[in-house]
Amino acid sequence: MSDPTPEAAQNHTSQRFEEAALELFFQRGYRSTTVRELALACGLTPGALYNHFPSKDQLLYSILRDVHEQLEAMMTEALADAGDDPRDRLRALVRAHAIFHTRFRKEARVANDEVLALEEPGRTEIVDVRRRGRGRFEDALRDGIAAGVFEVADVKIAAMAILNMGIRIAAWFRPDGPRSSEQVADLHADLALRMVGAPPA
Amino acid sequence: MSDPTPEAAQNHTSQRFEEAALELFFQRGYRSTTVRELALACGLTPGALYNHFPSKDQLLYSILRDVHEQLEAMMTEALADAGDDPRDRLRALVRAHAIFHTRFRKEARVANDEVLALEEPGRTEIVDVRRRGRGRFEDALRDGIAAGVFEVADVKIAAMAILNMGIRIAAWFRPDGPRSSEQVADLHADLALRMVGAPPA
Numbered sequence: 001m002s003d004p005t006p007e008a009a010q011n012h013t014s015q016r017f018e019e020a021a022l023e024l025f026f027q028r029g030y031r032s033t034t035v036r037e038l039a040l041a042c043g044l045t046p047g048a049l050y051n052h053f054p055s056k057d058q059l060l061y062s063i064l065r066d067v068h069e070q071l072e073a074m075m076t077e078a079l080a081d082a083g084d085d086p087r088d089r090l091r092a093l094v095r096a097h098a099i100f101h102t103r104f105r106k107e108a109r110v111a112n113d114e115v116l117a118l119e120e121p122g123r124t125e126i127v128d129v130r131r132r133g134r135g136r137f138e139d140a141l142r143d144g145i146a147a148g149v150f151e152v153a154d155v156k157i158a159a160m161a162i163l164n165m166g167i168r169i170a171a172w173f174r175p176d177g178p179r180s181s182e183q184v185a186d187l188h189a190d191l192a193l194r195m196v197g198a199p200p201a
Numbered sequence: 202m203s204d205p206t207p208e209a210a211q212n213h214t215s216q217r218f219e220e221a222a223l224e225l226f227f228q229r230g231y232r233s234t235t236v237r238e239l240a241l242a243c244g245l246t247p248g249a250l251y252n253h254f255p256s257k258d259q260l261l262y263s264i265l266r267d268v269h270e271q272l273e274a275m276m277t278e279a280l281a282d283a284g285d286d287p288r289d290r291l292r293a294l295v296r297a298h299a300i301f302h303t304r305f306r307k308e309a310r311v312a313n314d315e316v317l318a319l320e321e322p323g324r325t326e327i328v329d330v331r332r333r334g335r336g337r338f339e340d341a342l343r344d345g346i347a348a349g350v351f352e353v354a355d356v357k358i359a360a361m362a363i364l365n366m367g368i369r370i371a372a373w374f375r376p377d378g379p380r381s382s383e384q385v386a387d388l389h390a391d392l393a394l395r396m397v398g399a400p401p402a
Contacts, residue, residue, distance in 0.1 A: 028232060029233065032232040113314065154380070154388050157385065160373060161389065172361055187355050188358075194395045194396050197400065199398065
């Protein structure tokens with residue numbers, strides 16, 4: 001087996017930094033975490049951090065970009081498999097969103113708590129990604145209303161309510177708790193369908 | 202008009218500290234806020250802070266205790282006026298909870314973000330208050346199930362979903378937005394009744 005290429009070694013170190021940063025941002029908050037602490041957590045010097053990331057802000061940006069890409073990918077895949085019925089599409093979106101929040105609990109909590117701590121232009125970029133994510137839920141509700149299968153008094157508030165019950169899964173879900181990730185996803189999908197006036201049979 | 206009593210002056214100063222602390226904890230996070238910054242924000246010295254609060258922790262505790270008392274009082278009052286029908290009782294709880302989260306947005310967000318930063322015994326005390334608050338929602342659901350008017354697959358998950366869509370109102374509500382506090386409360390109550398299988402007429 002040959003040694004890893006310099007590029008692979010560089011990527012590996014970047015990933016170690018991101019994992020350490022995620023843990024520290026989650027435990028102590030982004031603002032309270034120093035570059036020194038980040039480097040120490042990896043057994044390296046602050047100088048080594050700056051070889052990979054020009055700033056603590058870039059580290060947060062990189063984590064938040066990755067986690068939102070992951071969520072986007074999960075929702076896109078779920079929708080691709082869902083067919084055309086608006087009920088199936090909403091179910092697919094809510095399930096993907098819920099499963100994401102059981103699997104990436106720390107990432108999701110850091111993303112939700114720290115997105116406004118980002119500097120520009122990263123902040124606007126990530127806020128836009130999040131807005132598009134909300135837009136998918138709003139579109140799903142509007143499609144169901146147009147098809148005559150959903151009844152929704154306020155699309156924005158209903159979409160926000162559905163998203164927010166999902167987001168908070170990251171705060172209470174435990175892998176060793178009484179419900180599996182899949183069960184939580186199914187239960188949330190049923191709640192969401194009820195919220196839009198299309199209770200599952 | 203006479204001068205305020207020494208006790209009133211003391212209370213007034215404590216309140217100024219709590220207001221400044223709430224703002225700083227909200228803007229910068231509890232851990233990132235120093236006692237020096239807290240005192241400066243009031244135009245006083247760190248020593249003056251310690252005349253009122255033995256520590257930064259006590260200041261957070263005092264804010265969190267007050268805000269949870271406020272929420273408790275609003276929910277108790279709402280239930281007292283709600284009558285016996287489980288649908289009316291759930292509506293009253295959800296409305297009070299929603300209105301609280303439109304009115305005390307900073308307080309609610311600091312409470313949700315920082316409760317685990319509290320030292321003992323304050324942490325256990327506040328966590329217990331929060332658990333009792335959740336218990337009210339679970340009891341309301343169980344009463345409706347027992348009365349045959351609610352249909353709920355998982356009481357804990359449904360209660361959590363209802364609470365969490367309410368909690369996040371503090372993150373998105375704007376007093377100058379398209380919906381008033383009362384409208385948001387009514388819309389959330391309707392969503393919650395739908396979630397438990399008792400859609401409003």
